[in-house]
Amino acid sequence: MKHEIGLRQLSEYMDGACSSSDKVRIESHLAVCASCRKALEEMRTCDTAVKEFGREHADTAFDAAFRVKLERELRMKEERWLDGVLGDIMRKASSVLMPPAPVFVGAVAALFLAVVTYGVLDNITEAPEIGSAGTGVYISVAKTGRTEAAREGFRLAKGDTVDVAEGSFADIKQPGGKFTVRLKSGARMRLAKALPKYIRGTVSLDVEKGKALIIVNKNFMESRFLVHTPEAQATVTGTSFIVNVSIGPKPFTQLGVLEGSVNIMSIFRPKEAFAAQNVTVAGGEMTEVKKGEVPSTPRQLLDSEWAEMAEFYKIGKKARVALLVSDGKNRVKELLRPCPIYISDVEPRTLSESLEETIRIIDEAIKTKDTAKHLEGIRRLEDVLAKYPNSDYEPQLALFIGSYYNYLGRPEDAIRSFRKVLDKYAGSSFASMAAYATGVVFETKLNDKDSARYYYVLLIQKYGDMPEAKNAKAKLGRK
Amino acid sequence: MDRDDTLVELFKNGDEKAFNELFGLYRDSIFGYLCRMLRDRQSAEDLAQEVFISVYTNAANYRPEGHFKAWIYRIASNLAKNEFKKRSYRVMVSLFSPIQSGDNDLTLADTIAGPGETSGVIMERKEKEKLVKEVINELPLKYREVLVLCAIEELSYEEAARALNTNVKTVSSRLARARAVVMKKMKALEG
Numbered sequence: 001m002k003h004e005i006g007l008r009q010l011s012e013y014m015d016g017a018c019s020s021s022d023k024v025r026i027e028s029h030l031a032v033c034a035s036c037r038k039a040l041e042e043m044r045t046c047d048t049a050v051k052e053f054g055r056e057h058a059d060t061a062f063d064a065a066f067r068v069k070l071e072r073e074l075r076m077k078e079e080r081w082l083d084g085v086l087g088d089i090m091r092k093a094s095s096v097l098m099p100p101a102p103v104f105v106g107a108v109a110a111l112f113l114a115v116v117t118y119g120v121l122d123n124i125t126e127a128p129e130i131g132s133a134g135t136g137v138y139i140s141v142a143k144t145g146r147t148e149a150a151r152e153g154f155r156l157a158k159g160d161t162v163d164v165a166e167g168s169f170a171d172i173k174q175p176g177g178k179f180t181v182r183l184k185s186g187a188r189m190r191l192a193k194a195l196p197k198y199i200r201g202t203v204s205l206d207v208e209k210g211k212a213l214i215i216v217n218k219n220f221m222e223s224r225f226l227v228h229t230p231e232a233q234a235t236v237t238g239t240s241f242i243v244n245v246s247i248g249p250k251p252f253t254q255l256g257v258l259e260g261s262v263n264i265m266s267i268f269r270p271k272e273a274f275a276a277q278n279v280t281v282a283g284g285e286m287t288e289v290k291k292g293e294v295p296s297t298p299r300q301l302l303d304s305e306w307a308e309m310a311e312f313y314k315i316g317k318k319a320r321v322a323l324l325v326s327d328g329k330n331r332v333k334e335l336l337r338p339c340p341i342y343i344s345d346v347e348p349r350t351l352s353e354s355l356e357e358t359i360r361i362i363d364e365a366i367k368t369k370d371t372a373k374h375l376e377g378i379r380r381l382e383d384v385l386a387k388y389p390n391s392d393y394e395p396q397l398a399l400f401i402g403s404y405y406n407y408l409g410r411p412e413d414a415i416r417s418f419r420k421v422l423d424k425y426a427g428s429s430f431a432s433m434a435a436y437a438t439g440v441v442f443e444t445k446l447n448d449k450d451s452a453r454y455y456y457v458l459l460i461q462k463y464g465d466m467p468e469a470k471n472a473k474a475k476l477g478r479k
Numbered sequence: 480m481d482r483d484d485t486l487v488e489l490f491k492n493g494d495e496k497a498f499n500e501l502f503g504l505y506r507d508s509i510f511g512y513l514c515r516m517l518r519d520r521q522s523a524e525d526l527a528q529e530v531f532i533s534v535y536t537n538a539a540n541y542r543p544e545g546h547f548k549a550w551i552y553r554i555a556s557n558l559a560k561n562e563f564k565k566r567s568y569r570v571m572v573s574l575f576s577p578i579q580s581g582d583n584d585l586t587l588a589d590t591i592a593g594p595g596e597t598s599g600v601i602m603e604r605k606e607k608e609k610l611v612k613e614v615i616n617e618l619p620l621k622y623r624e625v626l627v628l629c630a631i632e633e634l635s636y637e638e639a640a641r642a643l644n645t646n647v648k649t650v651s652s653r654l655a656r657a658r659a660v661v662m663k664k665m666k667a668l669e670g
Contacts, residue, residue, distance in 0.1 A: 008655035053611035056511035
């Protein structure tokens with residue numbers, strides 16, 4: 001008998017997925033063809049077995065595990081959203097404020113960028129994490145005050161201290177392979193400053209004792225890498241280096257360079273004298289800094305020191321510098337220096353719909369020069385603040401909103417927003433900027449010199465050490 | 480609006496219970512599909528959880544046009560394909576791999592018996608189950624996925640086509656081919 005139907009048609013027929021005309025045709029054929037009937041029967045039997053035994057059921061723990069994962073994901077999404085808020089606000093800061101801005105708006109924008117380099121870094125950092133560690137490695141967590149055993153993937157936060165027991169080790173790596181640190185037997189290291197997200201910045205490590213081999217890779221080019229020891233500060237920009245700390249009866253720091261060069265200076269000298277006492281250590285050389293003394297003239301590495309540094313090649317691609325440091329009590333506080341900012345424009349953005357809409361409105365307002373649209377954008381930004389009243393980003397957003405109002409010629413609203421920063425975050429590094437901005441708005445936009453003077457004086461009295469105080473003094477001097 | 484779309488709409492309006500209901504409706508199906516795709520329970524669990532996280536966080540993007548089933552399976556299918564890419568350099572240990580050699584191919588899964596089953600029945604069912612799973616697992620991916628979606632999870636050809644981002648004709652021909660291979664192998668294995 002000629003078989004008019006193929007396996008595919010039989011399969012479709014079994015699933016009820018064929019057309020009505022095909023169905024009639026197939027059924028007519030099946031009525032007279034025993035082999036096709038048998039094939040259909042076998043297919044059904046086969047399908048029944050597949051259906052019965054092919055099924056799987058999730059374990060009872062599946063639901064609980066899912067809930068935990070979901071909560072974690074939602075928490076991370078919220079954090080990403082806040083990061084996104086800041087990133088987009090900062091992008092808008094340059095596009096809204098810079099191009100058509102009068103003098104003051106430019107100044108506020110510059111202040112805003114300074115905020116980024118001074119304050120935000122603490123809040124949005126890319127934390128390095130433990131890559132691998134032997135036994136007896138503990139982390140003193142600054143935030144909780146607790147000590148935890150190091151485990152792979154543990155994210156270090158600013159202020160955390162890693163202690164390595166004798167005979168053990170810990171590798172710490174930065175996401176993206178920007179740097180790697182190997183803490184050797186008996187070492188102790190504190191993460192004084194982590195690398196900021198989105199922008200160029202500074203990593204600062206306090207090596208208190210023991211040996212630490214540090215490799216900074218080439219993609220670190222735009223940021224600074226500092227290592228503080230009790231006696232010295234080593235600065236590396238766009239190169240790689242290693243720290244090695246050991247305890248001795250007479251505190252001293254040694255710096256050995258494998259490749260490239262590293263700048264090192266004593267930390268006990270008056271600041272003005274530093275420039276003259278900086279020592280640049282080239283590849284294959286080492287220097288020594290005794291407590292309170294200037295670094296010694298670099299000398300060639302000994303064979304034994306070369307041999308020790310060979311370990312670099314096991315933990316990184318290309319190591320260049322080795323720093324050998326002794327123990328000591330005095331520490332040098334990290335220097336905060338403004339650096340150029342870079343904002344990542346990674347797509348897709350993880351912003352909520354409402355913020356995307358806000359950004360769209362601001363974009364449109366800039367394009368059409370529509371003040372009402374600008375104000376709508378500001379109102380929406382203020383809604384963000386209202387929704388997240390105590391977020392880490394509140395002072396930055398408030399400062400931005402203030403400068404935005406000022407740009408739109410609404411000085412009273414600008415002052416209201418600046419004062420919010422000044423009142424609520426009086427102890428933060430944003431406060432001095434808010435005080436200065438308030439004074440400038442009073443002076444230049446409202447011609448209220450008395451109020452301006454009040455804020456300049458307040459700034460000098462309360463935040464005399466901040467850079468804005470110098471500007472305020474200059475302004476008072478002119479009057 | 481069908482049941483699934485109604486639940487999604489309720490969830491989009493803040494009704495968490497609606498999501499829980501969707502989760503309950505599709506949990507085993509998605510897990511089962513991923514199990515057959517990945518041949519590894521642990522990875523399937525992880526990915527199935529990812530699927531529901533994706534549904535939870537992306538529900539706002541779903542348009543209620545009656546294709547929720549295809550939508551959720553498409554998420555699962557995409558995640559599975561990503562997992563295959565990762566696996567190209569990883570060695571997997573499956574729950575269905577023998578625990579140790581010389582153990583009559585006893586697997587970890589086999590050690591968990593169902594309630595009320597006698598040892599003889601268990602053995603017979605286990606044999607058959609093992610055979611069927613082996614046959615399915617040996618199918619090339621493109622045949623395996625349509626067989627699992629249509630024959631086990633009972634998606635229509637249209638739903639499977641949407642889930643796999645292909646057309647109905649392709650689903651139909653692959654399904655027929657998958658069935659032919661399964662029939663042939665089962666015959667051969669059963670002697």
